[in-house]
Amino acid sequence: MFKSTVIALSLALALNACTKAPDNNTSNAVAAAPAATAQAQAPWWQDAVVYQIWPRSFYDTNADGIGDFKGIQAKLPYLQDLGINAIWLTPMFEAPSYHGYDFTEFYEVEQDYGSMADFEALVQDANSKNIKVILDLVINHISSEHDWFKRSAAGETPYKDYFIWRDELPQDGWGPAWNKEVKPEAVWHWNEQRKAYYYAAFGASQPDLNLTHPDVVAEMKKAAKFWLDKGVAGFRLDAVRYAIENGPGQQADTQQTIDYWVDFTQYVKSVNPEAYLVAEAWVDIPVAARYWGEGKGLDAGFDFDFGYKVLELLNAGAQNAEFGTMAQHKRAGNSLQNNFEDRKASGAPFEFFSPFLTNHDQPRLAWQLGRDFNKAKLAAAMLFASPGTTYIYYGEEIALTQASDKEHMHRRSPMFWDGSNQAGFTTADKVWVQSDQLFPPQGDTSWWAPFLAEQLKGATTVAAQQQDPKSVWSLYKFLIAQKKRPEFGIAGEYRAELLADGKLLKxxxxxxxxxxxxxxxxxxxxxxxxxxLVPQGLHISWQEDETPELGAYQLQIWQS
Structure with a gap:
């Protein structure tokens, strides 16, 4: 058993999750703020659990093989039981693509998902259950089918300058915004009507907006207010690093970009001071911290580094920053402790960073872990032990996997609810990933049926895992509940220690x-x-089996 002196030493060495970055002389043993004071000052999202939903794949209620708003609403009791505080909906505005990151309208919902009335009913029902709704808002670019772009291509005033045009293909070092490759044709695209090139960092179908144009700036604020007035709690802001590009070497994280988001944030807060803005800045912690804007910028940013560190500890291999730039340099010491220290030293408040494991732009966690349920549990424990707003990608709570990584839609395929037709996702004969014509061009769609059949042989559904008190789902529910304990909040001290030659993590x-x-x-x-290592005075609150040992990739939790 722990001796009292060992406990005292452990407490003395524990690191405090400060709300402000400490100076270099600050001790690692700073006393934690009283819980009551921290809670009184904390915004609603600070220690919240947010559940990311890909609407097309969550739950279908009208038997067309496509998830919809009513499907999300029907599953609110499930989410409420799981214990989450908010849902983040990936793009649900009208768009020509399956993924929706290329809006054709800022004020109309995706018709595949239902009507505006359906969406409003979802928000109202969610709010009544104390579940906030956050929308994915893409401001960096829109669809080439949007009316603004068509008018810009035609040279109409004022739309002609709503986008970034060049008469000649730039040859001065332009390339993809997230790497150093010199390849101007990757970002500059010819428009036959205007006889000019337009800038589109994410591909020809997604032209970048000119966010230095006052009309465009005003339009983005107008769109944000429209949805805030409908009761949404805030926005996940896509590709924040690339808002304003100023040429080769200045295509990401420019000062103009930071200033843009400060201005946007100040406007949103004037509409609703409690609105929440979280940045997708796929970059290392010191750069992501700049989007805090010295307290006037965005409320939070995703901690991509954290997920990389978890996968590293579980031997998942190197991670690919597909739309970002991550150093991924190896450092001495415990990687999770390093992540914690980096967050504290970033220049932004510690709570600015939101830990997560994977999202829709990354291969699913369970797939990277070789479909190992025990490893998925370890990843969950690491996630919920880390302070901050916690994000879960739909299906991670059941270790949902994917057939392959040939196409991004494999990362975004339907949820497995039960062992019935199409895993309970729909009563239709086919789901949306089986449509060859729906969103051409795409690869072979025959992968879904054998993948589904194989997966349903095991305990891969919500219904199956809810019957098992030691399932991945059961652990997620347990860990979500722990977020309500004061020590799991921002004010609680955190320490990660590698023991037994790196075989044990405490x-x-x-x-x-x-x-x-x-x-x-x-x-x-x-x-x-x-x-x-057995803490004196604590009791076991979670264990895989009642043995004095830890089996392969198992965990135990002790609590006061």
Whole structure:
């Protein structure tokens, strides 16, 4: 058992999750703020759990094989039972693509998902259940089929300058915004009508808006207000790094871009001071911190580094920053502790960073972990032990996987609810990923049926896992509940320690007398639990089986 002196030493060394970045002389043992004070000052999202939904793949209620607003609404009791505080809906505005990141309208919902009345009913019902709704708002670019672009191509005033045009293909070093490749044809695209090139970082069908044009700036604010007035709680802002590009070497994170988001944030806060803005800045922590804007910018940014560190600990291999730039340099010491220290030293408040494992732009966690349910549990424990607003990608709570990574839609395929037709996602004969004509061009669609059949042989559905008290789903529900404990909040101290030659990972969260200790076996061999690591005065709140050892990739949790 832990001796009292060991506990005291552990508490003394624990790191405090400060709300402001400490100076270089600040001790790692800063006393945590009283929980009551921290809670009184905290915005609603600070220690929240947010569940990311790909609407097309969540739940279908009208038997067309496509998820819809009514489907999300029908599953609100499920989400409420799971314990989440908010849902983030990936793009649900009218768009020509399956993914929706190329709006043709800012004020109309995607007709595949239902009507505006359906969406409004979803928001109202969610709010009545204390579940906030966050929308994916894409401001960097829109669809080439949008009326603004058509008018711009025609040279109409004022639309002709709503986008960025050049008469000749630039030859001065332009390339993709997220790497150093010199390839101007990757970002500059010919328009036959205007006889000119337009800038589109994400492909010809998604031209970048000119966010230095006052009319465009005003239009983006108008769109934000429209949805805030409908009761949404805020926005996940796509591709924030690329808002205003100023040429080769200045295509990401420019000062004009930071200033743009400060201005946008100040407007949104004038409409609703409680509105939440989270940045998709796929970049290392020090650069992502700039979007805080010295307290006038965005409320939060995703901590991409955290997920990379978790996958590294679980031997998932190198991670690919497909739409970002991550250094991914190896450092001495515990990678999770390094991540924690980097967040503290970033220049932004610690709570600015929101940890997550994967999202819709990355291969699914379970697929990267070789469909190992135990490893998925370890990843979940690491996620929820980390302070901040926690994000879950739909299906991670059941270790939902994918057939392959040939196309991005494999990362975004339907949810597995039960063992019935199409895993309970729809009563239709086919789901949207089986349509060869729906969103051409795309690859072979024959992968879905054998993938589904194979997956349904195991406990891969919500219904199956809800019956198992030790399933991935059951652990997620347990961990979400722990976020309500004071030591799991921003004010709680955090420490990650690698033990037994890196085979064991100990995560500690402490706030005053409240303590939680998570011990994870990172190896494929059974590990004895050293007697001195068993916390004195704490009880086991989670264990895989009642043995004095940790099996391969198992965990135990002790709490006060």
């Amino acid at each position: 995560l500690s969260r402490t706030l005053g007398p409240q303590q939680s200790v998570i011990l994870l076996n990172l190896s494929a061999e059974t590990q004895a639990i050293p007697a001195e």
